[in-house]
Amino acid sequence: xxxxxxxxxxxxxxxxxxxxxxxxxxxxxxxxxxxxxxxxxxxxxxxxxxxxxxxxxxxxxxxxxxxxxxxxxxxxxxxxxxxxxxxxxxxxxxxxxxxxxxxxxxxxxxxxxxxxxxxxxxxxxxxxxxxxxxxxxxxxxxxxxxxxxxxxxxxxxxxxxxxxxxxxxxxxxxxxxxxxxxxxxxxxxxxxxxxxxxxxxxxxxxxxxxxxxxxxxxxxxxxxxxxxxxxxxxxxxxxxxxxxxxxxxxxxxxxxxxxxxxxxxxxxxxxxxxxxxxxxxxxxxxxxxxxxxxxxxxxxxxxxxxxxxxxxxxxxxxxxxxxxxxxxxxxxxxxxxxxxxxxxxxxxxxxxxxxxxxxxxxxxxxxxxxxxxxxxxxxxxxxxxxxxxxxxxxxxxxxxxxxxxxxxxxxxxxxx
Amino acid sequence: xxxxxxxxxxxxxxxxxxxxxxxxxxxxxxxxxxxxxxxxxxxxxxxxxxxxxxxxxxxxxxxxxxxxxxxxx
Numbered sequence: 001x002x003x004x005x006x007x008x009x010x011x012x013x014x015x016x017x018x019x020x021x022x023x024x025x026x027x028x029x030x031x032x033x034x035x036x037x038x039x040x041x042x043x044x045x046x047x048x049x050x051x052x053x054x055x056x057x058x059x060x061x062x063x064x065x066x067x068x069x070x071x072x073x074x075x076x077x078x079x080x081x082x083x084x085x086x087x088x089x090x091x092x093x094x095x096x097x098x099x100x101x102x103x104x105x106x107x108x109x110x111x112x113x114x115x116x117x118x119x120x121x122x123x124x125x126x127x128x129x130x131x132x133x134x135x136x137x138x139x140x141x142x143x144x145x146x147x148x149x150x151x152x153x154x155x156x157x158x159x160x161x162x163x164x165x166x167x168x169x170x171x172x173x174x175x176x177x178x179x180x181x182x183x184x185x186x187x188x189x190x191x192x193x194x195x196x197x198x199x200x201x202x203x204x205x206x207x208x209x210x211x212x213x214x215x216x217x218x219x220x221x222x223x224x225x226x227x228x229x230x231x232x233x234x235x236x237x238x239x240x241x242x243x244x245x246x247x248x249x250x251x252x253x254x255x256x257x258x259x260x261x262x263x264x265x266x267x268x269x270x271x272x273x274x275x276x277x278x279x280x281x282x283x284x285x286x287x288x289x290x291x292x293x294x295x296x297x298x299x300x301x302x303x304x305x306x307x308x309x310x311x312x313x314x315x316x317x318x319x320x321x322x323x324x325x326x327x328x329x330x331x332x333x334x335x336x337x338x339x340x341x342x343x344x345x346x347x348x349x350x351x352x353x354x355x356x357x358x359x360x361x362x363x364x365x366x367x368x369x370x371x372x373x374x375x376x377x378x379x380x381x382x383x384x385x386x387x388x389x390x391x392x393x394x395x396x397x398x399x400x401x402x403x404x405x406x407x408x409x410x411x412x413x414x415x416x
Numbered sequence: 417x418x419x420x421x422x423x424x425x426x427x428x429x430x431x432x433x434x435x436x437x438x439x440x441x442x443x444x445x446x447x448x449x450x451x452x453x454x455x456x457x458x459x460x461x462x463x464x465x466x467x468x469x470x471x472x473x474x475x476x477x478x479x480x481x482x483x484x485x486x487x488x489x
Contacts (some may be wrong), residue, residue, distance in 0.1 A: 044481070120423060160439075162439060162440055235437070237437070238440055238444045241455060243455040288452075288453045290450065310471065312472070362470065392458060
């Protein structure tokens with residue numbers, strides 16, 4: 001009997017020592033761990049859209065869009081001598097889209113109706129033993145007519161075990177290429193030559209005497225976005241937690257798009273003109289409730305206001321139902337409503353007396369509904385093999401009161 | 417007026433939530449640490465947040481980015 005007891009105790013001690021090898025912070029002999037690849041995330045998404053209020057054509061016209069996007073994130077984790085956890089995330093994304101309206105940047109519909117976007121990112125976070133963290137990120141996004149460079153600082157501080165305050169400050173420094181509708185391209189006529197010239201959307205300079213220059217020289221205009229945000233994350237009890245986020249966003253520079261047409265009452269056509277500054281204040285609240293053992297209520301509400309006259313409410317409910325410990329199904333519903341911007345007018349409603357004008361229906365009075373369902377699969381031994389640790393799939397159908405509708409199908413694969 | 421009422425309501429809800437807090441120990445957080453209880457958007461929502469930002473007049477306070485990218489089409 002004593003032998004059996006000693007054997008059991010011995011086995012227990014062996015198990016303890018085996019698990020202690022996996023501990024992040026062994027107390028006796030601590031050795032820092034260099035960064036190692038811990039997780040790989042691949043997110044793919046397919047988006048289609050139909051509508052008849054294209055801003056390129058002044059609020060009328062085909063809004064058909066197909067977008068295929070893929071993003072890959074590599075997450076590296078390591079610990080330094082001071083027991084700080086370092087997390088390095090390297091991301092790269094690539095989108096390809098076709099857009100019917102893009103063809104009509106040229107009046108004849110001859111412009112390129114497709115484009116690509118490439119967006120790499122780097123995030124570094126340092127977290128100490130108390131769980132407080134500090135991090136920074138660098139972002140780039142490039143497409144033919146738009147380049148963006150972004151920087152972000154973020155941090156979090158825990159107050160006890162149930163309260164956390166997060167902060168974030170970011171700046172995006174963008175360049176909008178000034179591609180105008182073909183009939184509105186400004187031309188110049190130097191007095192010395194008397195020959196007019198203009199630059200096409202592809203960057204060629206065309207002279208009225210028939211010459212063409214291959215030199216790419218479309219000027220750009222800057223757009224700057226600065227954001228500061230504070231979040232409070234609070235555990236209420238063993239089943240409920242919530243967060244409240246206040247964000248202040250300031251934008252300056254060229255905030256319209258140069259290829260958006262606006263048709264005035266008198267039939268003349270103009271390039272969209274919007275103020276060169278915008279202040280936005282979104283306030284977001286999340287509350288998640290684990291009811292019983294199988295059902296979770298994920299709720300979200302946002303109130304938004306800006307100095308362009310838009311006020312909006314967003315409410316969202318998602319209810320993941322756990323079929324078993326590693327598989328859940330989550331139907332969701334989102335309702336959104338907004339007032340119109342002061343500067344919005346439908347086709348043929350603006351007049352020469354208006355300083356600012358747009359017929360972009362994203363700035364109109366509208367409401368939208370988005371509904372669908374997702375699944376989350378994370379078996380303890382992985383999917384197909386132990387490295388493929390989880391899969392999320394999600395489909396949503398979106399309808400807007402402006403007669404725009406869209407479908408989006410997304411997959412997120414996690415490998416460990 | 418409606419905005420003030422809305423903001424006051426949100427403040428009151430937040431205060432009520434905080435006043436109802438109980439201290440939760442680490443070993444009691446098994447449900448709170450569930451992946452579906454995360455107080456952030458899902459990985460698979462990344463592109464949904466993108467298109468909503470471009471098709472609607474407001475953005476922010478939801479974990480998505482507030483700048484970068486055109487969404488021109």
